[in-house]
Amino acid sequence: xxxxxxxxxxxxxxxxxxxxxxxxxxxxxxxxxxxxxxxxxxxxxxxxxxxxxxxxxxxxxxxxxxxxxxxxxxxxxxxxxxxxxxxxxxxxxxxxxxxxxxxxxxxxxxxxxxxxxxxxxxxxxxxxxxxxxxxxxxxxxxxxxxxxxxxxxxxxxxxxxxxxxxxxxxxxxxxxxxxxxxxxxxxxxxxxxxxxxxxxxxxxxxxxxxxxxxxxxxxxxxxxxxxxxxxxxxxxxxxxxxxxxxxxxxxxxxxxxxxxxxxxxxxxxxxxxxxxxxxxxxxxxxxxxxxxxxxxxxxxxxxxxxxxxxxxxxxxxxxxxxxxxxxxxxxxxxxxxxxxxxxxxxxxxxxxxxxxxxxxxxxxxxxxxxxxxxxxxxxxxxxxxxxxxxxxxxxxxxxxxx
Numbered sequence: 001x002x003x004x005x006x007x008x009x010x011x012x013x014x015x016x017x018x019x020x021x022x023x024x025x026x027x028x029x030x031x032x033x034x035x036x037x038x039x040x041x042x043x044x045x046x047x048x049x050x051x052x053x054x055x056x057x058x059x060x061x062x063x064x065x066x067x068x069x070x071x072x073x074x075x076x077x078x079x080x081x082x083x084x085x086x087x088x089x090x091x092x093x094x095x096x097x098x099x100x101x102x103x104x105x106x107x108x109x110x111x112x113x114x115x116x117x118x119x120x121x122x123x124x125x126x127x128x129x130x131x132x133x134x135x136x137x138x139x140x141x142x143x144x145x146x147x148x149x150x151x152x153x154x155x156x157x158x159x160x161x162x163x164x165x166x167x168x169x170x171x172x173x174x175x176x177x178x179x180x181x182x183x184x185x186x187x188x189x190x191x192x193x194x195x196x197x198x199x200x201x202x203x204x205x206x207x208x209x210x211x212x213x214x215x216x217x218x219x220x221x222x223x224x225x226x227x228x229x230x231x232x233x234x235x236x237x238x239x240x241x242x243x244x245x246x247x248x249x250x251x252x253x254x255x256x257x258x259x260x261x262x263x264x265x266x267x268x269x270x271x272x273x274x275x276x277x278x279x280x281x282x283x284x285x286x287x288x289x290x291x292x293x294x295x296x297x298x299x300x301x302x303x304x305x306x307x308x309x310x311x312x313x314x315x316x317x318x319x320x321x322x323x324x325x326x327x328x329x330x331x332x333x334x335x336x337x338x339x340x341x342x343x344x345x346x347x348x349x350x351x352x353x354x355x356x357x358x359x360x361x362x363x364x365x366x367x368x369x370x371x372x373x374x375x376x377x378x379x380x381x382x383x384x385x386x387x388x389x390x391x392x393x394x395x396x397x398x399x400x401x402x
Contacts, residue, residue, distance in 0.1 A: 026177070026178050026179070026243055026246060026247050026258060026259075026260045027166040027168075027169045027175055027176070027177050027178075027258070027259045027260065029143070029147055029169065029173070029174075029175045029176075029255065029256065029257040029258075030174075030176070030250075030254050030255050030256070037150060037256040037257070037377055038256075038376075038377065039300055040256065040300045040301070040302070040335060040376040040377065041251050041255075041256055041257070041258075041293075041297065041300055041301040041302070042256065042257050042258075042301075042302055042304070042372065042373065042376055043247070043251075043257075043258045043259070043289065043301065043302070043303040043304070043333075044143060044168060044257075044258070044259040044303075044304050044305075044306070044369075045259075045260060045261070045262060045282075045285060045303065045304070045305040045306070046122070046125065046126065046166070046168060046259070046260075046261045046262075046305075046306065046307070047261075047262055047265050047278075047282070047305055047306065047307040048118070048122060048261050048262070048263045048264075048265065048307070048308070049118065049263055049264055049265030049266035049267075049278075049307070049308075050118065050121070050265055050266060050307055050308055050309050050310065050311055050323055050324070050327070051265040051278070051307040051310075051311075051327060051328070052265070052267060052271065052275065052310065052311040052321050052327075053106060053307075053310050053311075053326070053327040053328025053329075053359070054069075054073060054310070054311070054313065054321075054328070054359060055072065055073045055087055055271065055275060055311075055321075056086070056087050056090065056104075056279070056328050056330070057080065057084050057085075057086060057087075057104045057106055057328050057341060058073045058075070058077065058084065058085050058086070058087065059083060059084055059106075059345070059348065060073075060075035060077075060083075060084070060085045061082060061083030061084065062083070062347070062348050064348040064349065065348060068313050068314040068315070068348065069314065069315045070315070071272070071315060071319050072271055072272060072315045072319065072321070073087075076088055077090075077091065078091055078094050080097065080104075080341060081341055084104075084106070084341050087275075087279060089275075089276060089279040089280060089283070090279055090282070090283050092283050092287060093283055093286060093287070093332075096286070096287075096290070096332060096338070097338065097339055098339070099338075099339075100336070100337060100338045100339040100402075101290075101298075101332060101333060101334055101336055101338050102286070102330075102331070102332045102336070102338045102339070103330075103331045103332075103336055103337075103338035103339065103340050103341070103342060103400075104328055104329065104330055104331065104340075104341045104342065105328065105329040105331070105341075105342045105343045105363065105365070105368055106326075106328050106341055106342070106343045106345060106359075107326045107328075107343050107344065107345060107346050107359055107360060107361055107362045107363065108326065108327065108328070108329055108343055108361060108362070108363045108364070108365045108368065109309055109310065109325055109326050109327060109361035109363075109364070109365060110124045110125050110308070110309070110364070110365055110366065111124065111129075111130045111364065111391075112124045112125075112308070112309060113325060114355075116309060116323035116324070116325075118266070118308060118323075121308030121309050122167070122308045123167070124308070125168075125306065125307075125308045125365070126141045126142070126166070126167040126168040126170075127140075127141060127142065127167070128141065128142025128145070128168075128366055128369075128388065128389045128390075129389075129390055129391065130389075130390060130391030130392065139170075139171070140170055140171025140172065141166070141167050141168040141169050141170045141171055142168060142366070142369070142388055142389055143168045143169045143257060143259055144168075144169050144170055144171030144172070144173045144175065145171060145173075145387060145388045146257075146373060146377075146379070146388050147169075147171075147173035147174075147175070147257070148171065148172060148173045149379065149383060149387065149388070150173075150377075166259045166260065166261065168259050169257075169259050178246055193266060236277065236281060237280065237281065237284055240262075240281050240284050240285060240288070241284070241288060243260060244284075244285055244288045244289050244292060245288070245292055247260070247289070248288075248289055248292035248293050249292070251293060251297060251301070252292075252293065252294070252297055262278060262281055262282060262285065262305075263278075264277060264278040264281075265278050265307060267311070267320050267321060268316070268318060268320040268321070268322060269318040269319065269320045270318065270319055270320060271315070271319060271320040271321055272319065274320070282305065282330070285303075285305075286303060286305075286330075286332045289301075289303060289332075290332070290334075295334070298333065298334040299334035299335060300334065300335055301333040301334060301335055302331065302332075302333040302335050302336055302372050302375075302376060302400075302401070303330075303331065303332040303333050304329065304330075304331055304368070304369055304372060305329065305330040305331075305332075306329045306365055306369070307327055307328075307329075309323065309324060309325055309326075309327055310324040310325055310326045310327025310328065310358065310359055311323065311324040311327070311358075312324045312357050312358060313348060313353060313357065313358060313359055314357070324354075324357070324358035324359060325354045325355075325358035325359065325360070325361055326346070326354060326358060326359035326360055326361040326362070327359070329365055329368060331368070331372075331400070335375075335376065335401050335402060336400060336401060336402070337399055337400060337401060337402045342368075342398055343362060343363050344362040344363065345362075346359065346360040346362050363395070364392060364393075366389045366392050367389075367392060367393070367394045367395055368398070368400070369389075370384040370385070370388065370389055370392060370394050371394060371397060371398055371400050372400055372401070373388070375400055375401035376401065381394060
């Protein structure tokens with residue numbers, strides 16, 4: 001995490017979103033006048049904070065699961081496969097599942113292991129590197145390296161305040177940024193995390209405290225004047241709509257790649273409540289993207305939603321889950337061969353867990369992204385395994401696309 005960018009984000013007008021991972025930025029890449037990427041669209045959503053894949057796609061067919069989670073992840077969601085069920089907060093996605101336009105990968109991860117740092121995990125996820133790549137050797141994101149392999153690419157015009165790309169799209173290839181105006185609207189848990197991260201750094205701690213104070217002052221003024229806005233979650237959904245509508249409008253034209261982030265997935269405490277808003281926002285992104293693109297463009301689109309690592313199999317004493325390893329990935333789109341939970345399932349027996357605490361990763365999350373890009377744009381496998389994802393072995397073709 002670049003603290004200079006964080007400070008800039010906190011001090012920008014109305015706390016506009018910039019590089020801070022708790023905020024949202026849309027980054028778009030155009031295909032150029034000659035459309036070198038063809039007619040397919042790729043949307044990458046980074047789920048910051050380590051989404052609990054076991055709460056999203058629940059292995060409720062395994063009797064051990066309920067024992068690990070006596071208060072979390074009950075078997076009350078729609079059935080997916082007879083073994084896996086979907087979190088009921090994502091029930092609105094079931095028509096896409098039934099149409100074969102929604103799928104999941106379970107027990108997947110980047111090569112990152114053991115340290116379980118959000119910042120390091122996100123860096124590795126967005127750089128797309130393996131652990132055998134020297135630290136600092138790769139400065140650009142894997143989506144940008146994909147674009148560097150496309151001749152004749154041009155970027156669209158910048159549409160908002162700030163020029164920083166999402167890290168996954170950072171690099172020499174031309175991209176554009178658009179950022180909606182956002183206030184620093186954090187949950188109580190996110191505020192605690194912010195205070196913890198910057199506790200020993202007075203400069204950044206004070207900047208964060210000032211930004212929060214200004215936001216609270218604006219909220220009080222609005223309430224006193226009778227012009228209070230929507231409730232926090234409604235306001236966040238409205239911002240999601242603004243974000244998706246902008247991205248979809250560009251994707252209906254010459255843009256072929258979009259990337260943005262959704263935050264709030266760090267659920268150490270009261271996960272049943274804390275994961276509610278992030279799941280609603282994720283559902284909203286997928287459904288609204290499908291709606292705004294329309295059947296024709298949606299039919300040429302793949303959405304990949306991925307996170308830096310999973311969470312512990314067992315719930316903790318605060319009815320939450322801690323940083324883990326293997327996680328889940330969501331895929332959607334009319335170009336997807338969905339209706340499947342992909343990946344080799346390792347099981348939940350204690351001996352099968354990673355470090356006897358985490359879901360064991362059986363696939364590399366980069367491989368799924370690589371196969372999606374190969375299917376959408378026809379990239380050579382050797383380029384994907386060496387140039388775009390250094391050190392990756394893609395394995396067998398999973399047949400992601402129709």
